[in-house]
Amino acid sequence: MSNNHRKVFVYMLEQYNSTYWLKKCGEDKRNAINRLINFYLRHKKNRSHLVLTSGLSPKERFKKEVTLLDYANKHGLSTPDLIFKGRSFFITKNAGEPIHRQDEKRHTGLFMKATDVLCDFHRHNMIHGRPAMRDIVVNEEGKVTFLDLEEARISSNPTLRTRDFLLFLLDSYRLKQVSDETRLRALLHWYQEFGQGTEKAFRLTETVLNRFCWIAKLVLMVRKKNRLSEQLLALRQLLKSFEQEKHRLATHIALDH
Incomplete structure (x- = not known):
């Protein structure tokens, strides 16, 4: 149509x-x-x-x-x-223009601001539901605002919080200048406050990504460039790094005691 x-x-x-x-x-x-x-x-x-x-x-x-x-x-x-x-x-x-349309030099700072806003949502038991870059805007003063609450809900459910933050990370790959080190730091920051009860949700996400990553790879072989496939593979690698960092930190804490 x-x-x-x-x-x-x-x-x-x-x-x-x-x-x-x-x-x-x-x-x-x-x-x-x-x-x-x-x-x-x-x-x-x-x-x-x-x-x-x-x-x-x-x-x-x-x-x-x-x-x-x-x-x-x-x-x-x-x-x-x-x-x-x-x-x-x-x-x-x-409230402004989408952050992925801003000067690429600003992407890292805006990403971290958006991370703080989403964490504030979760502190108040609010799930955005669809935290895509097109629905995260910045005004002339640099304030970051989340739009479109059609998929939002009030909940403290750890699975919904986890899904919310992982969807945010998935679409953050539109911000080309944001490094995976920055994304990992943001995820660890979120996990430190909201990680309790999220292990099942993370395991399920990792299982799904590992089981179906071959589809994303096949799409990229055929089409050479597909944003969603690239994002899914990048998120899979990020979660691997996240698990390694969690294990390293847990080992370090155990040794200190």
Whole structure:
């Protein structure tokens, strides 16, 4: 379908030299599969936190996002300022441009700022859900803000926190000037505060990456360049380094005692 025929749900507004964004109640993303998954999760003990946002009705998704924006603004989290909310739309103040479009010399510093913001989310039991570089912006003063809370939720679940941070690291490979040493430092920093109860989530991620890395390698052999395949292989290597560093630190602590 042509872009000209797609429904638009986000509009840019300009007034008195200020820019705002108006977001309308969105499209219906429900289908038989995500409805069935949500029915199962809602009736399964200790699984309701995994309910898929895509399986909710447009009104439910809209209400959820506004509630989360209110929560974030109330707790001082770095999300867009909610200016006005109506029954089927809300308006936020423009917060800047995506960090991957900034001068590459700034990428490392902006990545570390974004790491701190995501950690602040997790301290307040908020999961972003889709922390991609396109949804992380910086303004002229250098403030980093996370946009689009449609996939967000309130939860202290360690598996969701782990998935959140690993998705952030996965898409951070758009920032070419950020080294893996910097990413490893960020992951260790996050793990030091939020690592309790995450071992199962890390093992599952590593198992999946190890089992299916051949697909990414095959894609790169055929297409020579594929960003997702490159990112998955890079994350796999980063997690190997992470496990080695954790083992080294644990051994060092044991020897000190």
